[in-house]
Amino acid sequence: MDGKTVLVAGATGYIGRNIAWALHEGGYRVRALARDPRRLAPVRDACDEVFTGEATRPGTLDGLCDGVDVIVSSIGLRTLRSRPTPEAVDLHANLNVLEQGLRAGVRRFIFVSVLHAVDMMESVPVLRPREEFIQRLKDSGLNWTVLRPTGAFNDMAEIFRFAQRGWGIVFGHGQYRINPVHPADIGQVVVNAITDPSLHNAEFGFGGPDTYTVAGIADLARRVLDRRQRMLHLPYWPVDALAAAVGPFNRNASGFLTFFRRALSRDMVGVPIGQHHLQDYFRALAGDGDTGSF
Numbered sequence: 001m002d003g004k005t006v007l008v009a010g011a012t013g014y015i016g017r018n019i020a021w022a023l024h025e026g027g028y029r030v031r032a033l034a035r036d037p038r039r040l041a042p043v044r045d046a047c048d049e050v051f052t053g054e055a056t057r058p059g060t061l062d063g064l065c066d067g068v069d070v071i072v073s074s075i076g077l078r079t080l081r082s083r084p085t086p087e088a089v090d091l092h093a094n095l096n097v098l099e100q101g102l103r104a105g106v107r108r109f110i111f112v113s114v115l116h117a118v119d120m121m122e123s124v125p126v127l128r129p130r131e132e133f134i135q136r137l138k139d140s141g142l143n144w145t146v147l148r149p150t151g152a153f154n155d156m157a158e159i160f161r162f163a164q165r166g167w168g169i170v171f172g173h174g175q176y177r178i179n180p181v182h183p184a185d186i187g188q189v190v191v192n193a194i195t196d197p198s199l200h201n202a203e204f205g206f207g208g209p210d211t212y213t214v215a216g217i218a219d220l221a222r223r224v225l226d227r228r229q230r231m232l233h234l235p236y237w238p239v240d241a242l243a244a245a246v247g248p249f250n251r252n253a254s255g256f257l258t259f260f261r262r263a264l265s266r267d268m269v270g271v272p273i274g275q276h277h278l279q280d281y282f283r284a285l286a287g288d289g290d291t292g293s294f
């Protein structure tokens with residue numbers, strides 16, 4: 001690693017915090033981009049440098065990549081609010097970071113996207129700006145890696161919270177499969193991607209070590225909690241109807257509901273990697289230990 005400096009854009013987010021920590025533990029110097037540095041508090045010890053700037057405002061980014069060897073970006077919009085748009089964040093904020101990297105002569109850029117986004121984007125427009133950024137990254141001449149994790153453990157926590165209230169909630173038959181991944185394992189994939197030549201100029205779609213059906217995840221939560229559960233199979237149509245109803249007023253809410261609906265009506269299984277098990281994460285949520293994430 002030779003004391004290389006890695007810029008983490010997105011270090012204030014769930015995935016980015018865990019990437020920053022994995023890089024720090026891997027011996028890299030971490031420069032974190034934050035629009036509000038207070039949001040770095042959980043991983044402040046992993047960050048050697050903090051650059052305060054807003055990725056959506058290029059004028060605040062001068063010097064961002066000076067002295068940087070590798071850029072990692074997990075900047076991405078995950079909001080039901082109507083602003084900002086995915087174009088502003090997923091496409092243009094990432095382009096602004098890329099532009100800084102090109103100016104500073106950085107040679108390597110690792111980007112975190114979503115598993116199967118290319119297959120889904122025709123019916124899920126909210127995914128398109130991010131895929132447009134990926135195309136621009138590939139055309140940039142930099143050495144690139146696109147990482148495509150499946151759903152991370154934080155998304156599975158919702159299923160666990162329903163189980164705490166005695167409900168197993170699944171959409172449809174609940175038999176689509178997913179291998180959720182711990183964010184620390186995503187961080188480790190980023191660390192590996194820096195040096196592993198098979199991940200250079202390549203995409204990698206992955207998930208955690210254990211594959212479940214969605215109904216199986218609800219049942220896992222029930223077993224960890226050791227309580228009775230009423231299983232409820234919800235139809236997809238209310239999600240479709242809600243997405244259509246809010247669309248004219250709030251494109252983000254409509255877009256993310258559509259994404260949620262599409263991701264739940266197909267398998268979301270990537271190459272299994274990692275050391276962290278959903279069962280242990282659920283045990284930690286039940287109060288028996290540490291989730292191991294930041």
Ligand SMILES: NC(=O)c1ccc[n+]([C@@H]2O[C@H](COP(=O)([O-])OP(=O)(O)OC[C@H]3O[C@@H](n4cnc5c(N)ncnc54)[C@H](OP(=O)(O)O)[C@@H]3O)[C@@H](O)[C@H]2O)c1
Pocket residue numbers: 009010011012013014015016034035036039054055056074075076077078084089093112113114115148149150151152153154155
């Ligand atoms: N979590 C998952 O289950 C999962 C699974 C697979 C892929 N992914 C993808 O991985 C990426 C990161 O996910 P995450 O869970 O880490 O999301 P997150 O916690 O919401 O973090 C998003 C990051 O993007 C930044 N960002 C968002 N809007 C911004 C804006 N307007 N200007 C500047 N920065 C902005 C955030 O900065 P602030 O902290 O300042 O808002 C934060 O650093 C997303 O593209 C997501 O789709 C997530």
